[in-house]
Amino acid sequence: MHIIKTTDTLFKRIQFFKNKQKILGLVPTMGNLHEGHIKLILLAQKYVDIIIVSLFINPMQFNNELDFKKYPKTFYKDCEILKKLKIDILFAPKISEMYPNGTKMNTYIQVPKLSEIIEGKSRPGHFTGVTTIVGKLFNLIQPNFSFFGEKDYQQLLIIKTFVKELNYSVKIISLPTVRLKNGLAFSSRNRNLKNQELQKAPFLYQVIKQTINKIIQNNGKNLHKIINFSKISLIKKGFLIDIFDVYNAKTLDNFSKEQKKNILLASVWLGKTRLIDNKKFIL
Known part of the structure; x- marks a missing residue:
């Protein structure tokens, strides 16, 4: 080398x-x-x-x-x-x-x-x-x-x-995003998480998956209600939310049921550490 x-x-x-x-x-x-x-x-x-x-x-x-x-x-x-x-x-x-x-x-x-x-x-x-x-x-x-x-x-x-x-x-x-067994995405910033925060961090990806499942089950209806429910779950767990929403996976325009390929983008703070994650889905 x-x-x-x-x-x-x-x-x-x-x-x-x-x-x-x-x-x-x-x-x-x-x-x-x-x-x-x-x-x-x-x-x-x-x-x-x-x-x-x-x-x-x-x-x-x-x-x-x-x-x-x-x-x-x-x-x-x-x-x-x-x-x-x-x-x-x-x-x-x-x-x-x-x-x-x-x-x-x-x-x-x-x-x-x-x-x-x-x-x-x-x-x-x-x-x-x-x-x-x-x-x-x-x-x-x-x-x-x-x-x-x-x-x-x-x-x-x-x-x-x-x-x-x-x-x-x-x-x-x-x-594709490389993850720990608990679902937490590998990131250089993970080392800044305190032990208690490290235990909470995988909850972000769990909520992302749950949110997408609900959106698919509802065929894209009641989107804001589903998103808000997920945000409340994260806040109760101690996350401070910057971004948590669904977008067109090709253009990052706002979600539309006419577009099949979508992505949920999340950017949150856990203590003093900023975590980002996402998951694509087809509606």
Whole structure:
């Protein structure tokens, strides 16, 4: 495994593999690797010759300075995991390497509408930070494939949109959300949960599944009543709700019975930790 920290060195290494006509795959991460990341890398191994994992805690996608500083940093542990998986390149640049003029003066990529609704409304500028860094990584590495989890569903849809509209040649491959046996989605933020909160956290996915079952049983009728009942259940359990609603899975427009493919998106606070989850369903 080559650990690369500068864009110049990365470029030379990428050109070496391209000259050998190798198929390249990128798995972008912010580190603090967990089972979800591992499954993404194992998926990548089925598609590509060379796997590049990026590890960069991107300040541009944090709209809270404290949240950025608190984000868990486990570089040496991450390296051990990646060595065991036998990836080819770990790209771990400093902030100054990716944003030489600072994040405020950096050219950015923004996807209209999709970046401004739902999660984007709660976290202004977040998705612009995501698309900008992912676009920079795509330009630097020029991967044939890039791999993302479906837990961050809105993010995935936004990335697919800018890839299509800006004519990137990379193919996006997504992996269904990886979960613990109790249903809790793997997330780097789970380590911030206290023991009591960790016991409560799986209740979110239970409620998501129950809500979808009720919506299907009612054929989409009484939607607001069903959603509100679920929200009350979560609040009683100690969750603070930011987002808990049903949307069109393709466009993230508001739910409509005419659309068969739908998704329930949830974003909640449990103590000081923000948890996101989702589940798709067909009506």
